[in-house]
Amino acid sequence: xxxxxxxxxKEFLTAPDESTADADAARAQLEELVLGYLDGAAxxxxxxxxxxxxxxxxxxxxxxxRLLGTPLPQNREGTLIREVRDRGAxxxxxxxxxxxxxxxxxxxxxxxxxxxxxxxxxxxxxxVRQSAVGGALSCLHIRDLEKxxxxxxxxxxxxxxxFDRRGDQQEGGARTVTKPVLFxxxxxxxxxxxxxxxxQGHDHPEVPALTEAQHASLDALDSAIGASRAVVTGKLNEGxxxxxxxxxxxxxxxxxxxxxxxxxxxxxxxxxxDTAAR
Numbered sequence: 001x002x003x004x005x006x007x008x009x010k011e012f013l014t015a016p017d018e019s020t021a022d023a024d025a026a027r028a029q030l031e032e033l034v035l036g037y038l039d040g041a042a043x044x045x046x047x048x049x050x051x052x053x054x055x056x057x058x059x060x061x062x063x064x065x066r067l068l069g070t071p072l073p074q075n076r077e078g079t080l081i082r083e084v085r086d087r088g089a090x091x092x093x094x095x096x097x098x099x100x101x102x103x104x105x106x107x108x109x110x111x112x113x114x115x116x117x118x119x120x121x122x123x124x125x126x127x128v129r130q131s132a133v134g135g136a137l138s139c140l141h142i143r144d145l146e147k148x149x150x151x152x153x154x155x156x157x158x159x160x161x162x163f164d165r166r167g168d169q170q171e172g173g174a175r176t177v178t179k180p181v182l183f184x185x186x187x188x189x190x191x192x193x194x195x196x197x198x199x200q201g202h203d204h205p206e207v208p209a210l211t212e213a214q215h216a217s218l219d220a221l222d223s224a225i226g227a228s229r230a231v232v233t234g235k236l237n238e239g240x241x242x243x244x245x246x247x248x249x250x251x252x253x254x255x256x257x258x259x260x261x262x263x264x265x266x267x268x269x270x271x272x273x274d275t276a277a278r
Contacts, residue, residue, distance in 0.1 A: 001232075002046045002240075003033060012067070013060040013241075014051065027067045034068065034243065038122070042232065043141050043245035052239035054128045057267050060241055061126040065269040068243075072120055072270040074112075076168050084125065084266040086258055100268070103258065108140055108225050108250035109194035112270060114166040116177045118185055119192050120270035123246045127236040131264040134256030136235040142191045142248050144230035146182075149220060156217035157181040162201035162208075163194070176201040181221070186273075190247035195222060225250065236266070246270075 005013060012018060012026035037045035050060050058081055065071045071080045086103035111123040146154065162176040169175060181193050195218060202210045210218075236242055244251060256264055 001037060001042055001044050001234075002048050003037075004049045005047045005241075010049070013063050014056065018063060023067070030064065030067050034122075038243060038245045042139075043249040044139055044232070045243045046234075046236065047241040047243070048237070048239070050126075050239045050241055052128060054265070054267070057126040057128045057241075061124050061267050061269050064241060064243070065124060065271050068122060068271050069273040070271070072272050074268070074270055076170060080269060082268045084268050085264060086256075103134075103256050103264075105134075105255040106252055107195050107222070108138065108231075108252040109197075110192050110250060111244075111246050111268075113163055113192050113194035113197050114168060114177070117179050117183065117192070118272075119190065120246045121186065121273040122271040123244050124241060124269045124271065125236065125244070126241045126267040127238050128265040128267060129262055130236060130238050131256035132259055132262070134254045135264055136233055136254045137242075138231050138233045138252050138254075139244070140225060140228055140231045140250045142182075142189065142250065144228060145221070145224050145250075146189070148224045148228070152213075153217045153220045154182065156213050157221065158183065159214075161198050161210075161214065162204070163192075164197045164201040164204075166197070175204050176207055181218075185247055188247070191250065193221070193250060 007029060008022050008025035009029040012021040012023060015021040033045055033047075037043075047064075050056065062071065062081060073079060074082045082100070084100040087101040110119065112120045149157075158180045160178045160180055162178055165173075165175055165177055179192060181191060183190050183192070198210075198218065201207060258264055
């Protein structure tokens with residue numbers, strides 16, 4: 001899943017002034033890689049051999065995002081590039097804490113689970129600094145799960161659940177967003193999931209409790225995830241830019257430990273693919 005960045009694509013991602021680079025050639029090169037690695041394949045592509053400092057990382061990740069489509073805001077403030085790092089938080093906390101603000105491992109999930117549909121088509125991660133201990137990524141394609149789920153479970157997962165908004169709603173807005181776990185986007189099967197967001201969403205007093213069927217379907221999905229032999233695990237190296245099919249791929253990470261002088265830092269974007277993209 002690792003491909004060295006070369007040619008016009010590398011020139012476009014690293015040039016001090018992108019107007020001097022050939023964006024059309026870079027886009028064609030990247031789209032070919034996305035077709036081969038994301039669409040109908042493993043769902044993840046890692047571009048290697050990029051400068052690993054934060055300035056170059058921000059440049060590369062945002063330019064790659066714009067080659068693919070439109071960068072999406074990741075919160076109500078409109079953040080386009082979010083720093084994924086340990087902010088000393090825990091996902092069990094209420095408020096605006098997200099999984100990406102912690103150092104802990106956790107359940108496999110998709111990005112944007114706290115937001116309304118349509119989901120981000122792709123999310124990216126650029127590794128500026130990696131932890132010495134932990135921080136490996138795990139990925140699992142939804143097609144490898146659906147075949148192991150009973151028809152009644154699949155049917156329930158296609159019905160609405162309440163996902164906690166993590167405090168990112170506008171003032172006076174609902175504290176949850178209602179959507180199914182399994183749905184259709186871009187005319188193909190898709191998934192949006194983070195179990196703790198659903199559990200906390202249904203824990204609000206104004207929201208109905210999970211039904212027995214909903215509990216059972218989520219437990220069955222978690223069991224299938226835990227038992228799957230199709231999970232791919234690896235660790236990003238500094239200077240690598242990963243692209244993930246967010247509609248098909250569940251992902252997570254192992255708990256990590258920072259050194260005081262070398263703290264783990266990834267840069268993330270969400271992408272809405274161009275209508276012309278596959």
